[in-house]
Every structure is written in C-alpha cells, then in structure tokens.
Amino acid sequence: MRRLFGLQPIGVGTEAVESFTSYMYRLAALHGVSLLQLVEWMQKADSFENLPILGMHTTEAEPWCTVAMVRPTESVRDLVALTARYTRCTVLRSTTFQALSRLRYRSVDLFDNQLRWCPVCWEQDVDLYGTAYFRLFWAFREVDHCQIHNVQLESRCPHCDTRPMGAGLRPRIDSCPKCGESLTSHQSPMPVSNLFCPTACCPDLHDLLCAFSADPDLEFEPQAAQDVLKRIFDRIWELNDERAFWEIAPRLEMLAIVTSDEVVTVKTLRRAAYWLGVDFSGLLAGEIQCYTGQLDPKWLNKLPESMRPKKRRDLVDRKELLTNMSAVRASIDPENPPSLAQVAKLVGVSTGELEYIHPEICREIKAKYRSWQEMERVRKRSESMVEVWRYLDSDIPEKSRKHALKTIRMRTKLPKNVLREVIKAEFAKAKMGV
Numbered sequence: 001m002r003r004l005f006g007l008q009p010i011g012v013g014t015e016a017v018e019s020f021t022s023y024m025y026r027l028a029a030l031h032g033v034s035l036l037q038l039v040e041w042m043q044k045a046d047s048f049e050n051l052p053i054l055g056m057h058t059t060e061a062e063p064w065c066t067v068a069m070v071r072p073t074e075s076v077r078d079l080v081a082l083t084a085r086y087t088r089c090t091v092l093r094s095t096t097f098q099a100l101s102r103l104r105y106r107s108v109d110l111f112d113n114q115l116r117w118c119p120v121c122w123e124q125d126v127d128l129y130g131t132a133y134f135r136l137f138w139a140f141r142e143v144d145h146c147q148i149h150n151v152q153l154e155s156r157c158p159h160c161d162t163r164p165m166g167a168g169l170r171p172r173i174d175s176c177p178k179c180g181e182s183l184t185s186h187q188s189p190m191p192v193s194n195l196f197c198p199t200a201c202c203p204d205l206h207d208l209l210c211a212f213s214a215d216p217d218l219e220f221e222p223q224a225a226q227d228v229l230k231r232i233f234d235r236i237w238e239l240n241d242e243r244a245f246w247e248i249a250p251r252l253e254m255l256a257i258v259t260s261d262e263v264v265t266v267k268t269l270r271r272a273a274y275w276l277g278v279d280f281s282g283l284l285a286g287e288i289q290c291y292t293g294q295l296d297p298k299w300l301n302k303l304p305e306s307m308r309p310k311k312r313r314d315l316v317d318r319k320e321l322l323t324n325m326s327a328v329r330a331s332i333d334p335e336n337p338p339s340l341a342q343v344a345k346l347v348g349v350s351t352g353e354l355e356y357i358h359p360e361i362c363r364e365i366k367a368k369y370r371s372w373q374e375m376e377r378v379r380k381r382s383e384s385m386v387e388v389w390r391y392l393d394s395d396i397p398e399k400s401r402k403h404a405l406k407t408i409r410m411r412t413k414l415p416k417n418v419l420r421e422v423i424k425a426e427f428a429k430a431k432m433g434v
Contacts (some may be wrong), residue, residue: 002045004086005030006081007269009141010133012091017213020080020095021069021115025170027087028270035066035167042082043381053081066165067115072101093110095136098209099218102282105266111139115165116291118146122174132174136212140205149208204273221355222263224286227273231288232276245297250275309394316353324348325361337368377418384414384422387425392430401427 007027010018011116028038031278046052047407056152080092093099097111115134122132137143138153145152146312156163159181170177174184211218233254257264259273326345332338343349343365355362387408392399396407401423408419 001039002086003088004083005307006043006087006089008089009091009095010129011135011213012094013214015210015213017136017209019070019134019136019139020076020092021066022173023085023092023095024066024079025173026071026131026133027083027305028169029171030158034169038223039079039082039167042086045086049069049085053085054078066167067111067139070106070136071107071111072095072097072099072103072105075340092214093215093218097136097139097212099215099220101219102222103266104222104263108141109140109265109267110139112143114155114163117183118149118151120151121146122184122323125172126184132173137209140202140209142205154183156348157181157183159197174244187376206268207279208281208284211285218285220284221286223324225269225283226258226260226264226282228286228288228295229254229272229276232278233258251279283312298429316349316357318357321354321357325358329361337365337372339369340365342419380414380418381422383427384408384418387412387414388419388422388426392426 002028007023009020009023010016012018024035024038028035031038032157033041043054075419076096077098080096080098084090089141094214116138117132117134118138120133125132125397143153157179160176160179162176162178164177168177174182177184184227207262236357253268254272254275257268269283270280273283278285325343328343328346338346340351340354340362344354347354351362388404391404391408396403401420404423404427405416405419408414408423409416
C-alpha cells in the first residue's frame, strides 16, 4: 500500500497547535504537489482500499475552502481520516475542531472566514522549525491579534493585497502564492493597555483549544453541558440571595437552557459559562468540577460585548405607524409609486413588520408598484424600438450592434439589457429584409 511521508503537526499538546489547513499545505509541499492534487490522490487511493473511508460516508472530502478545513464538519472528518490513513499520523484531530462535531453551532459565531497569521510568530517559526505555520487558535473569529506579540493578525499580502487562501501549490507558507513576496513584515504592537486583556485574548476559547490539542479523541457529548448546568442551578436555588444572582444572570435564558429538550448552541453555553464564572471546556465536557460548589453571585464574570445577546427591538407603536403610513401614502406620486421597502424605510420599520401589522395596505402598495414596473418595462422597450429603428434608418456608415448600443445608450440612458435585446431582434429582421 502506498504511503505519504509521515509528517507530524507542530505544537500538538500545546496552545500553539498547528491548524489542519497549515498541516495539509506543508504535506502537499513536501510531496511537490498542490493541496488539491494531494487530496485527489488520497481519494483515488482510497477507492482501491478494502475498507474505503469515503465509501462509508457521503462526503467527497474536497478542500473547496481551505479556511473551512478545521471546522467540525463531515468533509473535514473524512479528510482527516484519509490523511491519517496515508501518513499514519494519529493526532490530526487535534489540529481541528472536530470535538465540537456533535454540538449545535453556527460557523459565523465561532470561526473566521479568512486565513490569518501573526508576522512576528512566522519569523520565529522559520528560525525554530524551518517553516512557518498557521495556529489553530487564529481560526477563532474573536481572536484578532496575537496574544504573544500583541500585534494585529494579518489576512492579506502586504505587497499585492491578495488573500492567500487557495488550494494550489504553496512551497512556503510564509510567502504569498500570487506574488511570491514574504508575508512576515513587522507590525507595530498594540497599546500596552490592551496587552493580555482577558476579553481580547478570549481565555475561554484559549482553554478550549488547549483541550482539543491535548486529546485527539476528545468528543463533547450534546447533553453533557446541560446536565452540569442543572446541577449548578440546583445549588443556585438553594442560595438565600437568589434574587441578587438573577440580577446578573438572565433568568429566562438560563432556565430555558436547563429545561429545553433540544441541544443548546455552543454560543449559548459559552454565555452561560461566562455568567456563571465556570470553565467553558469543563462545562462542555460535562465535568462537575468546573464549578466550586460554593457558587456566589458576586463571583460572576461580566459578559464581553462580543457575546452579549442582541437587544430586542422596542415594540412598534401601531397608532404612530398608521399616522406615518397615511402621511407617506398621501405624498406618493401615482406616476412613480414607491416599493414596499421604500415605504417601510420612510416610516421607520422593516418590511416584515409592516406586512404583519398592515397586510392589506402592503398588498395594495406592492400591486401598484408591480403595475408601474410592468408599464415601465413596456415603455422602455417601446422607446428602445423607436431608437433602434431611427439608428437603422440613419446615414451612419458600417452600422453594428455594438455601435448602436453605445450610441443609443449615450443619448437616451435606456437600460442596457433592454437595448441589447431589441437591437439583436431588429438587426436580425433588417438582415432578413423584413
């Protein structure tokens, strides 16, 4: 059976663990191929195995988006399994967030959509390891600077301003795959006051990453965190000062977590861990030891701005809305009626709210706008036909569709798509002598 070189990921077991995307870049470069070619080879080799990995699943495990190759998805699971088979590296799950695969989460809440790096870290990596590499920690959306060097994470080449995210050949991670220039230019540190700021460094995500890195087989159970929270709330309800506790932690949301039959999202559990002042990774793992048993409302952490739930919008004053609607409708030009979105903007509500409160009025507004749009389409088409006929009857030498479009557009500003359609049809008729 053919094998790949047994490359090992950097930093496994530490907070500086390499991301799976970075590992795959280095593995492909080691074999002198692109990342896409490497994955295609593994897929083809897998099809000849007695127990194919992809044959047991539905995904194709293709690196359609390199930044997503660390996320807890089925495609990443299969790609990790494929790579582990042909490299015999057993710790690759530690370079991903696969431990979260059974939990409910939204990628937009947890992960960034760009590959980011610390230029200073990369300079040191080259000295220490002979190669730079992406940290898994940098994949978290909230991590926007290096907590070691206190510099902003980069996502674009400082020379050509491109994002180095493709699956092509990349001999060196610290060089731009497009222009070939170095990505390790020095950056100015952030203000000292921000250095190691707990809310900036995301200590709960840092601890969670350390748990991933230390245990390749880690898999969080969906109900484990809720079971622990139930135990914690049993203790809270025994407190004499329960009212003070609920002044800090939102009672309804916390009760919804422990009484829900559905799996709670990771973001909600993270907020609960902040409110209760407990270890986030321990909470997800269902460890009772994540809280002291002597819980006190005064110990609660203040929730960071980035994790606060969105404020509910104030209820709409229906009388005021109706008054504003009447004023707007009275000022409408029947020759140029507005769309529902324009009306909603004028009265200061969303289209959904407007349709919910005044469905009949909204239907009338939309009907008039659609009727006006249809009349406008007919008018513009008629004008376009007149202009094209005028062009064809003119003395202009060497008439062409391209010249007609440019000439008529410059004079009339008629829609380009309508003009193209009419010009094509009328030129065809003229050619046939119709």
